[in-house]
Amino acid sequence: MVNIDALRSGDRKVLAKLLTLVESTRLEDRQETEQILENLTGQTGNSLRIGITGIPGAGKSTMIEALGHQVIGAGSKLAVLAVDPSSMISGGAILGDKTRMQTLALDPFAYIRPSPAGKSLGGVARRTRESILVLEAAGYDVIFVETVGVGQAESMVSQMADLSILMLLPGGGDDLQGIKRGVMELADIVVINKADGDLQKRAALSEIDIRHALEFMRPRHRGWKPCVLKTSALQGEGVNELWKVILEFRKQTEQTGAFRQNRERQLCDWIRMEAREMILDQFDKDQRLSTADSVSKDAETSSSHITAARKLVNRFFELSS
Ligand SMILES: Nc1nc2c(ncn2[C@@H]2O[C@H](COP(=O)(O)OP(=O)(O)OP(=O)(O)O)[C@@H](O)[C@H]2O)c(=O)[nH]1
Ligand SMILES: [Mg+2]
Known part of the structure; x- marks a missing residue:
């Protein structure tokens, strides 16, 4: 775990380590990054x-x-x-x-x-x-x-x-x-x-x-x-x-007040972007939605690919609610 007190007191090694963690795409690193970012709030x-x-x-x-x-x-x-x-x-x-x-x-x-x-x-x-x-x-x-x-x-x-x-x-x-x-x-x-x-x-x-x-x-x-x-x-x-x-x-x-407004708008956009990522992530990971069987069944029973896609979306929301 990264030492946040050391980060605040100007320890460059800790800073470099934390930035490397932020840059990492490994799942465990991602979880640790999210935890640390929570702790930095304020x-x-x-x-x-x-x-x-x-x-x-x-x-x-x-x-x-x-x-x-x-x-x-x-x-x-x-x-x-x-x-x-x-x-x-x-x-x-x-x-x-x-x-x-x-x-x-x-x-x-x-x-x-x-x-x-x-x-x-x-x-x-x-x-x-x-x-x-x-x-x-x-x-x-x-x-x-x-x-x-x-x-x-x-x-x-x-x-x-x-x-x-x-x-x-x-x-x-x-x-x-x-x-x-x-x-x-x-x-x-x-x-x-x-x-x-x-x-x-x-x-x-x-x-x-x-x-x-x-x-x-x-x-x-x-x-x-x-x-x-x-x-x-x-x-x-x-x-x-x-x-x-x-x-x-x-x-x-x-x-x-434009300075603050700009930050607020950026934060809202960022939250929306993260939310979108989370939804996509969940969609991609859900085995129940990705099996070829279920998708081809949708295809067979639908008049077009659009109707089939809509069915898939509905099933996604049902499964995640
Ligand atoms: N004559 C002149 N040369 C400059 C000036 N500013 C930068 N240079 C030169 O232009 C070249 C590129 O400068 P950089 O500061 O690396 O440019 P950059 O926009 O950061 O380049 P990238 O990071 O590759 O996109 C270097 O050789 C600089 O010395 C200037 O005001 N006058
Ligand atoms: Mg440059």
């Missing part, structure tokens, strides 16, 4: 959860590292969860991140956790959410969830973050780098990174384009209008400003 929820998404190489990790030093300098503890949903396909390109955030990885007030490949987006989402809770119980007050943008990933992150940062590269032109409108709509702050050297001019053009595009978008949180910022994570330019905007977001949305 000690979670106290962090600022920041999602940061963008194409590979946009500079997400470099930015987190630059912001990280500010966060730690201001007396906070920072954690980074590097989630790579594309690892389901590619085998995990993001794992190099730990080495990229080198100085942060050495800081005793920072904790960086690259996420191993997951089988499904749902599994990755659950694990990331639960890891956030564990990190909060361990006293981390700012948690970054870094993920490569692959369409669904942005929406997954926005379902667990208090605010979402979308990181773009200077593009120019009006195509917005093929960024789909839906992805922009999920951002509270858009950052145009690598606004340095030869790219400065293009970054300025991109900023105009994006500011214009954002004007026509519906804000996600009451009291917050999505904004755009130019940065150079590498040279540390615009990093202070970005942190200020992040704090301003928190202040504004706390004042309007």
Whole structure:
């Protein structure tokens, strides 16, 4: 059993062990994880959860590292969860991140956790959410969830973050780098990174384009209008400003109540998702429903596969009531 007191007092070994447990899909580990999460209730929820998404190489990790030093300098503890949903396909390109955030990885007030490949987006989402809770119980007050943008990933992150940062590269032109409108709509702050050297001019053009595009978008949180910022994570330019905007977001949305509302909505969605998983799990496990005999009997006695499926559902609910 994991020692929760040690977790709270900042024992990194215990933290790593617990995160490994959360990531495990073995049944016994799952049961232990659920027990531990029960015991953590009341000690979670106290962090600022920041999602940061963008194409590979946009500079997400470099930015987190630059912001990280500010966060730690201001007396906070920072954690980074590097989630790579594309690892389901590619085998995990993001794992190099730990080495990229080198100085942060050495800081005793920072904790960086690259996420191993997951089988499904749902599994990755659950694990990331639960890891956030564990990190909060361990006293981390700012948690970054870094993920490569692959369409669904942005929406997954926005379902667990208090605010979402979308990181773009200077593009120019009006195509917005093929960024789909839906992805922009999920951002509270858009950052145009690598606004340095030869790219400065293009970054300025991109900023105009994006500011214009954002004007026509519906804000996600009451009291917050999505904004755009130019940065150079590498040279540390615009990093202070970005942190200020992040704090301003928190202040504004706390004042309007949108911050709390967002958390409540996320919790409700999460509960529904878990419930759905539980139902599916029970359905799949129930031998009485999975025997070919019973299903083929339904098929024989039904006018169509839809009627047969409905019979199966009814039997499931009868058996589980
Ligand atoms: N010129 C310039 N290069 C940058 C800047 N930020 C990051 N880079 C470089 O871009 C490359 C990718 O940076 P990362 O921070 O690893 O990018 P990432 O978005 O985390 O990449 P993935 O995790 O692979 O998706 C590195 O070589 C960085 O040094 C910047 O502001 N300006
Ligand atoms: Mg990265």
